[in-house]
Amino acid sequence: MFIEQAFKAKTDWWRYLIGMIIVFIAWQIIGGLPLMAAIILEMGPEIFTMTESSDMMKVLQTLDSNVAFFLLLLMFAVGLGALLLVIRLLHQQPLVEATTSRKKVDWGRFFFGFGIIAVFTIVATIIDYNLRPEDFLWNFDLVPFLILAAIAVIMVPLQTSFEEYLFRGYLMQGLGIMAGNKWFPLIVTSVLFGSLHLWNPEVEKLGYVIMIYYIGTGLLLGIMTLMDEGLELALGFHFGNNLIGALLITADWTAFQTHSILKDVSEPTAGFDIIVPVLIVYPIFLFLMAKTYRWTNWKERLFGRVTRPESINYSEEI
Structure with missing residues (x-):
């Protein structure tokens, strides 16, 4: 009932249009x-005079990486405040x-989502480091790292949280109510989430094929x-992925340049x-979550109709 409970709020289409304009101005400007x-x-x-993303990356690299990291994240913090x-x-x-x-946020789910990706990322990085040590430099410097942390x-x-509340919360509920089904908001929010990363330097370095990864990640979430x-698993998973990634490893061609422990060269x-x-790791994550939380009725939850539950009183005066 995650999408359906939005019927208890004011869900006129123009509210979402105005809301997105407000959020965009707060976030980007x-x-x-x-x-x-x-x-x-x-x-x-x-x-x-600079227009290419590679030029902008060079500009960001002129700033101290911790300063640039903070200021980049500050944009999302302002966007989150506006969205809420x-x-x-x-x-x-x-x-x-x-x-x-649920009646209240399940923090156990949040930490489960955080833990599953954190453990995977750390273990995968250790294995990769031992298999290909020549591809990594030890980048650890205590004081800058503590500031980064x-x-x-x-x-x-x-x-x-901004990205999750925007895509898997606000837009998932709004598009679900407008479309009357669940598959449409799932697909659209996944594509929009992937498109958010179009200007990342990784896209210029690797090509548009990496959009498979970004859109696939949006689909997973x-x-x-x-x-x-609910958002709890996705919130924890996304936080764990970005936090561990920022602290553990960096590279010259990634969006976040940090004083991390390792540098991929x-x-x-x-x-x-x-x-x-x-195609392999994400389905395993879903399998583990499904077993842990006993997910059932996949077809209905992913492709079912979105209708107004009779138990909800709908009123424009809410």
């Missing part, structure tokens, strides 16, 4: 002002109903949300490394 100010102070007016206000004030929906179909622990959950009737290729997570 207001949230981006500190980063733009820092770049202008560093580079001067020539910044306005839109949900609460414009749609008059309690935050818990934008988070889960402090920034990451505070700011990364704001970044990942969307399936988690619909099958589990290998030449990346778009092929097997992209297909394996989507």
Whole structure:
């Protein structure tokens, strides 16, 4: 009932249009002002002549990586604040109903989602490091790393929560109500989530084939949300993926340049490394979650109709 409970809020189509405009302005314009100010102070007016994403990456690399990391994440934090206000004030929906179909947030699910990806990422990195030590440099520097860790622990959950509440919460519920089914919001939010990463330097480095990974990840998170009737697993999983990734390993061609423990200096290729997570690893994650939380009725939860439950009183005066 995760999508259906949004009927208790105000769900007029124009509210979603206005809400998305407000969120976009807060996220990309207001949230981006500190980063733009820092770049202008560093580079001067020539910044306005740069159009390629590779040029922008070079500009970001002129800033201290911890400063750039913080300012990038600050954009998402501002966006999250705006999104939560839109949900609460414009749609008059309690935050818990934008988070889960349960009466309260299940933090056990959050930490399960966090743990499953954190353990996998750490183990996979250790194995990769031992198989290909020549592809990694020891990048650890205590003081910058501790600053990075402090920034990451505070700011990364704001970044990942913004993306989850926007795509798997706000838009999943809104599109589900408008379309009257569950498969449409699942597909659309997955594609939109993948498209959000189009301007990442990884796309320029590896090509558009990496969009399989980004859209596949969006699909994974969307399936988690619909099958589990809430955002908790997706919130924890996304946070764990980005936090451990930021602290553990970096590379010159990735979106987040950090003072991580390791630096990957290998030449990346778009092929097997992209297909394996989507077609093999992700289904294993879903299998483990399904067994843990006893998911059933997959067809209905992923492809069923979205209708107004009779137990909900629908009123424009809510």
